[in-house]
Amino acid sequence: MTAVPLQPPRRLIEFSLDGQDTRVPEGSTILEACRAAGKDIPTLCEGDTLTPKNACRVCVVEVEGARTLAPACSRRAEPGMAVRTDTGRARHSRKTVLELLASATDLSTTPRAAEWIKEYGAEPGRFGAAAARLNEEPKVDNDLYVRDYDKCIQCYKCVDACGDQWQNTFAISVAGRGFDARISTEHDAPLTDSACVYCGNCIEVCPTGALSFKSEFDMREAGTWDESAQTETTTVCAYCGVGCNVTLHVQENEIVKVTSPHDNPVTHGNLCIKGRFGFQHVSQH
Amino acid sequence: MDLHFGDSKPTDEEREAVDALLGPPASAWEGGTERTDADLRWAVGGRAARERRDLLLPALHAVNDRTGWISEGALDYLCRRLTVPPAEAYGVATFYSMFAVRPRPATVVHVCTDLACAVNGSAGLRAGIEERLGTAGAATGGVSWQPSPCLGLCERAPAALVLRAGEPAPPPGADRPPAGGSDLRRRASAVVAPATAESVARAAAAPGAAAGPSAAMAVPQAGQDGLILLRRVGVVDPSSLDDYRAHGGYSALRRAFELGPSGVIREVTDAGLAGRGGAAFPTGRKWQATAGRPDHPHYLVCNADESEPGTFKDRVVMEGDPYSLIEAMTIAGYATGAHRGYLYVRGEYPLAVERLEHAIGRARSRGFLGDDVLGQGYAFDIELRRGAGAYICGEETALFNSIEGYRGEPRSKPPFPVEKGLFGKPTAANNVETLVNVGPILTMGAEAYAAIGTEASTGPKLFCVSGRVARPGVYELPFGATLGELLDLAGRPESLRAVLLGGAAGGFVRPDELDIPLTFEGTRAAGTTLGSGVVLAIDDTVELPRILLRIAEFFRDESCGQCVPCRIGTVRQEEALHRLLDREGAGAATDVALLREVGQAMKDASICGLGQAAWSAVESAIDRLGVYGTARGSEAGQGPRGDK
Numbered sequence: 001m002t003a004v005p006l007q008p009p010r011r012l013i014e015f016s017l018d019g020q021d022t023r024v025p026e027g028s029t030i031l032e033a034c035r036a037a038g039k040d041i042p043t044l045c046e047g048d049t050l051t052p053k054n055a056c057r058v059c060v061v062e063v064e065g066a067r068t069l070a071p072a073c074s075r076r077a078e079p080g081m082a083v084r085t086d087t088g089r090a091r092h093s094r095k096t097v098l099e100l101l102a103s104a105t106d107l108s109t110t111p112r113a114a115e116w117i118k119e120y121g122a123e124p125g126r127f128g129a130a131a132a133r134l135n136e137e138p139k140v141d142n143d144l145y146v147r148d149y150d151k152c153i154q155c156y157k158c159v160d161a162c163g164d165q166w167q168n169t170f171a172i173s174v175a176g177r178g179f180d181a182r183i184s185t186e187h188d189a190p191l192t193d194s195a196c197v198y199c200g201n202c203i204e205v206c207p208t209g210a211l212s213f214k215s216e217f218d219m220r221e222a223g224t225w226d227e228s229a230q231t232e233t234t235t236v237c238a239y240c241g242v243g244c245n246v247t248l249h250v251q252e253n254e255i256v257k258v259t260s261p262h263d264n265p266v267t268h269g270n271l272c273i274k275g276r277f278g279f280q281h282v283s284q285h
Numbered sequence: 286m287d288l289h290f291g292d293s294k295p296t297d298e299e300r301e302a303v304d305a306l307l308g309p310p311a312s313a314w315e316g317g318t319e320r321t322d323a324d325l326r327w328a329v330g331g332r333a334a335r336e337r338r339d340l341l342l343p344a345l346h347a348v349n350d351r352t353g354w355i356s357e358g359a360l361d362y363l364c365r366r367l368t369v370p371p372a373e374a375y376g377v378a379t380f381y382s383m384f385a386v387r388p389r390p391a392t393v394v395h396v397c398t399d400l401a402c403a404v405n406g407s408a409g410l411r412a413g414i415e416e417r418l419g420t421a422g423a424a425t426g427g428v429s430w431q432p433s434p435c436l437g438l439c440e441r442a443p444a445a446l447v448l449r450a451g452e453p454a455p456p457p458g459a460d461r462p463p464a465g466g467s468d469l470r471r472r473a474s475a476v477v478a479p480a481t482a483e484s485v486a487r488a489a490a491a492p493g494a495a496a497g498p499s500a501a502m503a504v505p506q507a508g509q510d511g512l513i514l515l516r517r518v519g520v521v522d523p524s525s526l527d528d529y530r531a532h533g534g535y536s537a538l539r540r541a542f543e544l545g546p547s548g549v550i551r552e553v554t555d556a557g558l559a560g561r562g563g564a565a566f567p568t569g570r571k572w573q574a575t576a577g578r579p580d581h582p583h584y585l586v587c588n589a590d591e592s593e594p595g596t597f598k599d600r601v602v603m604e605g606d607p608y609s610l611i612e613a614m615t616i617a618g619y620a621t622g623a624h625r626g627y628l629y630v631r632g633e634y635p636l637a638v639e640r641l642e643h644a645i646g647r648a649r650s651r652g653f654l655g656d657d658v659l660g661q662g663y664a665f666d667i668e669l670r671r672g673a674g675a676y677i678c679g680e681e682t683a684l685f686n687s688i689e690g691y692r693g694e695p696r697s698k699p700p701f702p703v704e705k706g707l708f709g710k711p712t713a714a715n716n717v718e719t720l721v722n723v724g725p726i727l728t729m730g731a732e733a734y735a736a737i738g739t740e741a742s743t744g745p746k747l748f749c750v751s752g753r754v755a756r757p758g759v760y761e762l763p764f765g766a767t768l769g770e771l772l773d774l775a776g777r778p779e780s781l782r783a784v785l786l787g788g789a790a791g792g793f794v795r796p797d798e799l800d801i802p803l804t805f806e807g808t809r810a811a812g813t814t815l816g817s818g819v820v821l822a823i824d825d826t827v828e829l830p831r832i833l834l835r836i837a838e839f840f841r842d843e844s845c846g847q848c849v850p851c852r853i854g855t856v857r858q859e860e861a862l863h864r865l866l867d868r869e870g871a872g873a874a875t876d877v878a879l880l881r882e883v884g885q886a887m888k889d890a891s892i893c894g895l896g897q898a899a900w901s902a903v904e905s906a907i908d909r910l911g912v913y914g915t916a917r918g919s920e921a922g923q924g925p926r927g928d929k
Contacts, residue, residue: 054697054848054892055847055848055849055892056848056849057848057849057850057890057891057892058849060889060890068888068889068890068891068897069889069890071697074697089885089889092882092885092886092889093850093885093886093889093890096850096854096882096883096885096886096890097849097850097886097890100849100850100853100854100857100883100886101849101853103853103857104853104856126879127857127860127879128860128864130860131856131857131860132856132860153849154846154847154852156847163370163373168286168287169287170286170288170370170372170373171289171370171372172372173370173372173373173375173376174376174692174846175375175376175379175380176379176380176846177379177380177382177675177844177845177846178841178842178843178844178845178846178852178855179841179844179846179852179853179855179856180846181845181846181852184372184375184376185372185375186291186357186360186370186371186372186374186375187291187357187360187371187375187386189291193291194289194372195287195288195289195370195371195372
């Protein structure tokens with residue numbers, strides 16, 4: 001039996017979304033209202049299991065009377081608010097943010113990035129070939145996962161997942177400032193010398209593929225990674241009695257990575273080192 | 286929290302520096318070297334230490350002040366003491382430009398390269414210093430130097446600041462050891478302004494010997510009749526509480542106790558006092574909103590992180606009349622129901638820090654601060670916090686994070702500080718100039734105060750005049766004087782090319798716009814801003830594109846990096862301005878259009894004011910001064926609002 005946690009009843013508030021009267025439970029974000037209304041707002045740093053950080057700014061919308069645009073992921077809908085999601089101003093900011101991100105980072109493994117870049121007509125190339133990029137080499141310092149910060153958009157999701165929102169390990173933080181800011185361990189030490197416990201919950205929340213399983217990283221390097229040929233099977237982790245759900249991603253009869261369903265009320269997508277990485281024995285006869 | 290520490294151990298010197306701040310560790314669990322029998326039987330979780338996370342910034346300062354940098358061992362030790370994860374503390378230490386996490390010499394020279402200094406020859410100064418001390422960042426003869434953002438010494442540009450790590454100086458009043466000949470390295474600082482390569486090298490060799498210039502030098506009007514905010518600067522002895530009281534000090538606090546908290550708020554509201562930090566929010570409303578929150582405790586924060594290039598008024602007030610700020614904070618705390626005030630002073634102001642520390646100590650010992658202020662049963666005390674080189678910490682929510690021991694990144698609003706501010710509690714945050722207006726409001730009465738200035742902008746206003754003027758300095762004028770009148774006071778240059786109003790986050794105006802009234806509404810009507818009160822005059826000896834590039838470089842350096850439009854947008858802005866250095870006319874149009882588009886996104890989508898204002902000065906130079914030979918409209922149809 002799955003326990004479904006019930007939320008306390010919430011009052012409905014009314015506001016206007018793209019001219020339509022909209023009713024949402026009090027405390028809902030504009031993004032939640034948009035999704036309920038079937039509107040597709042691009043998001044990168046928003047995570048369904050984390051408090052919105054609103055750092056990427058691709059989900060900005062126009063709130064009538066406000067001087068600046070508002071991040072839909074974290075701004076709560078207020079009674080009487082008038083929100084427009086598709087104005088020229090909001091679209092311009094989204095387009096520019098996508099251009100800026102794509103000009104500085106490698107978005108090749110970011111789901112939907114290419115689609116949004118096309119939709120908003122973003123041209124990352126127009127900043128010129130000399131435009132500063134992150135230019136980071138992948139950090140391969142252990143056999144479980146790889147940190148490829150050239151793909152990192154610094155959304156803070158891994159920091160939040162490693163820190164007080166889930167894991168409470170605090171192995172990584174943002175170091176430095178401005179364009180030089182990077183996700184880092186203390187003194188930029190290798191992961192093996194850090195507080196990391198290899199739960200992989202940072203990989204689970206990474207929106208760009210900057211954090212990936214070593215297995216996935218190696219297969220991508222070798223050109224053998226093929227998501228279309230993969231099957232996903234959700235089962236119960238056999239290691240201990242907690243009963244976490246694990247989703248096995250299988251390609252050619254080999255487990256290539258393990259995720260966990262975010263809507264599971266026990267794990268919320270989080271696992272431990274065994275559930276996340278302890279899968280090799282399955283393939284060994 | 287299961288913290289992980291490496292094997293690095295602090296040196297005795299580093300341990301001593303941290304222990305001097307936090308006291309000796311109570312057990313081996315908290316970093317003590319000896320494991321006692323009791324430690325083996327009793328695990329201490331560090332909950333109490335964790336609650337003092339706000340001591341992280343002072344602890345980083347303690348180490349950096351002693352040895353000049355923060356080693357792995359020192360960082361690990363202070364993390365053990367405060368139960369802070371080392372990765373987080375490393376993130377904090379690397380956020381601030383005055384801290385180093387790699388070894389460097391004890392003496393570091395900060396050479397200002399910002400606007401007023403750039404206008405007054407900082408390029409030549411840098412070249413001279415490079416000749417003597419090598420390239421920036423290199424260690425030559427126990428000294429290294431680095432270019433620095435605005436040091437707030439614009440009236441005596443070009444400026445440099447010398448900081449030498451060593452033992453902390455003895456508390457004021459204690460016997461100082463004889464200078465020179467002592468084995469002990471004493472922490473010392475020297476302000477060199479106006480600076481020559483020669484005088485900087487001399488100060489770097491002996492920073493303790495250099496005497497700082499008096500505050501009065503920055504106030505050309507010092508001693509004149511009719512001054513309100515500056516009336517004591519250069520007149521009173523900044524170290525003497527009695528002298529302050531002899532010049533009317535603490536009469537406003539007595540009046541505040543007569544009026545009661547709501548009476549004080551009524552006076553401030555009736556006086557029409559608006560925040561002087563740049564946003565011009567009504568102070569009375571802010572205080573009322575804080576005072577009325579049911580959540581407790583309430584906090585008062587004085588934002589003395591004056592880092593806007595071209596701004597130095599708060600420094601002059603703090604150095605010249607420190608008790609007036611202490612008194613005003615006490616009144617503000619009383620009105621808003623706070624019992625603790627945090628005074629966050631930028632790290633580049635060693636003299637202001639020293640004078641305020643002294644003034645707080647004196648006020649406390651004389652019953653003007655403490656458990657029972659003036660015998661009125663009201664408890665209030667002030668904690669002074671030193672910034673460590675980050676312009677962004679002037680943004681109020683970034684300042685809260687900085688005080689709390691986190692990276693100085695702004696929080697998104699709402700919720701606003703009056704609801705959830707410092708430590709998540711209702712907080713009134715006010716700038717120094719705003720607070721020092723409170724004393725005069727209470728002593729002269731709201732009505733008399735409101736009669737000064739204009740209807741919408743009441744009271745006196747401080748202006749920081751620098752650049753190519755004959756008498757740079759802080760000027761006090763009633764709101765409503767024109768830009769031209771102010772420039773005439775300071776000695777207008779012969780061939781005025783432009784005036785930067787409001788600092789790097791403000792905008793340029795043309796020489797034919799000098800009749801703009803210096804009020805919030807007047808500048809707004811003219812399509813510009815009063816900002817922090819910066820008036821930087823530029824004549825035709827100054828290469829405007831270079832100044833714009835410096836502004837872009839400043840914002841790129843000072844962006845916290847949290848949000849994409851600011852983190853990457855400021856880089857793209859700087860790159861475009863680099864390309865524009867040798868382009869004009871048609872060749873420039875593409876880059877100007879690019880600047881507009883990126884600028885609009887930064888303005889619209891950045892989390893805080895830094896990103897939102899990072900393009901405003903450049904925009905005004907393009908639109909009002911036609912700096913790249915383009916005037917508004919020449920790239921019609923390419924504007925961000927016009928696409929599609």
